[in-house]
Amino acid sequence: MNAQPPPGELPGLDLNRLRAHLDAERPGLAGGPLTGELVQGGRSNLTYVVGDGAHQWVVRRPPLGHVLTTAHDMSREFRVLSALAGTPVPVPETHLLCQDESVLGAPFYVMEYVPGTVYRTPQLTERLAQQQRVDLAWQLMDVLADLHSIAPDAVGLGEFGRPEGFLERQVRRWSKQLAASHSRDIDGIEELAARLATTIPSTPRTGIVHGDYRLDNMIVGDDQRIRAVLDWEMATIGDPLTDLGLLAVYWEGFNGVERNPIAKGVGPDYGFPTARQLLDRYAERSGTDLSDMDWYVAFGYFKISVILEGIHYRFIHNQTVGEGFQHVGALVAPLVEQGLAIRKEV
Numbered sequence: 001m002n003a004q005p006p007p008g009e010l011p012g013l014d015l016n017r018l019r020a021h022l023d024a025e026r027p028g029l030a031g032g033p034l035t036g037e038l039v040q041g042g043r044s045n046l047t048y049v050v051g052d053g054a055h056q057w058v059v060r061r062p063p064l065g066h067v068l069t070t071a072h073d074m075s076r077e078f079r080v081l082s083a084l085a086g087t088p089v090p091v092p093e094t095h096l097l098c099q100d101e102s103v104l105g106a107p108f109y110v111m112e113y114v115p116g117t118v119y120r121t122p123q124l125t126e127r128l129a130q131q132q133r134v135d136l137a138w139q140l141m142d143v144l145a146d147l148h149s150i151a152p153d154a155v156g157l158g159e160f161g162r163p164e165g166f167l168e169r170q171v172r173r174w175s176k177q178l179a180a181s182h183s184r185d186i187d188g189i190e191e192l193a194a195r196l197a198t199t200i201p202s203t204p205r206t207g208i209v210h211g212d213y214r215l216d217n218m219i220v221g222d223d224q225r226i227r228a229v230l231d232w233e234m235a236t237i238g239d240p241l242t243d244l245g246l247l248a249v250y251w252e253g254f255n256g257v258e259r260n261p262i263a264k265g266v267g268p269d270y271g272f273p274t275a276r277q278l279l280d281r282y283a284e285r286s287g288t289d290l291s292d293m294d295w296y297v298a299f300g301y302f303k304i305s306v307i308l309e310g311i312h313y314r315f316i317h318n319q320t321v322g323e324g325f326q327h328v329g330a331l332v333a334p335l336v337e338q339g340l341a342i343r344k345e346v
Contacts (some may be wrong), residue, residue, distance in 0.1 A: 061108035074107035120216035125265035145285040148240040161237030163206035181313040201292040245296025302341030
């Protein structure tokens with residue numbers, strides 16, 4: 001079992017140090033003693049809800065153990081959230097970025113607490129009426145199309161990424177992360193990486209890429225409107241179709257997988273439109289040609305496989321926080337197999 005923190009303590013968050021830092025950098029933001037709780041359900045950066053008895057905020061910091069630094073860059077996430085304020089993409093207001101690791105042991109930032117529901121389980125999505133599920137799926141695609149329509153230069157993100165050679169770098173990057181998380185041999189995963197590397201499509205246009213776009217990275221208000229898009233730690237400037245390929249895998253790629261710890265309660269098995277219908281909605285809204293989507297979906301399988309293998313690595317080295325990690329490792333091989341099936345003709 002992974003080590004658990006002593007009762008009353010939060011792993012990775014010292015509330016006294018946080019309060020002292022807030023008082024120094026944002027005097028008056030917090031008015032009373034801080035309390036906090038770790039938000040369960042995330043598999044990447046750690047998220048806490050912190051309050052002073054009158055107001056609440058959210059604190060984000062990297063995982064406690066083995067990480068790829070660029071995949072957990074707090075300044076990157078803070079910058080894109082700040083840049084998107086006032087655009088059609090709903091995001092929380094940012095309050096403070098701290099890159100001084102002496103405060104909490106890692107960089108972190110503080111942002112607005114947005115009330116609402118994160119639909120990450122079948123028990124939550126089954127509360128939605130059929131039409132609400134359809135409407136929410138269309139919103140999901142419309143917000144993504146809105147994000148991809150924003151000119152990076154217009155919101156101060158012109159230098160946020162390097163769009164030239166983006167897909168080649170992505171394949172290399174996730175191959176590097178796979179090597180950094182190596183603890184076992186996985187049949188076919190290196191073959192999938194090689195097939196992707198030798199069949200990279202041309203990028204028709206570039207834009208802001210979220211990097212992990214899915215329903216359970218949204219906060220949905222009581223009015224069933226998406227109120228905030230979260231988890232921007234992998235955002236960059238690049239090929240927007242990588243967001244679609246990844247979403248398609250989250251939406252249907254886990255169907256029938258036992259003990260699935262992520263992407264639960266979505267897809268046609270739960271009364272939502274199919275992944276194909278989502279892509280059609282995006283194409284209609286954005287006017288984008290999706291003829292090369294097979295490559296992007298196969299890359300989505302590869303990327304998620306590497307992410308899950310990294311989580312498995314941290315779990316077996318007692319570096320995860322929370323529950324539900326013990327079954328993650330078993331998901332990797334089936335995902336690799338599906339990715340290979342899509343890229344079987346190379």
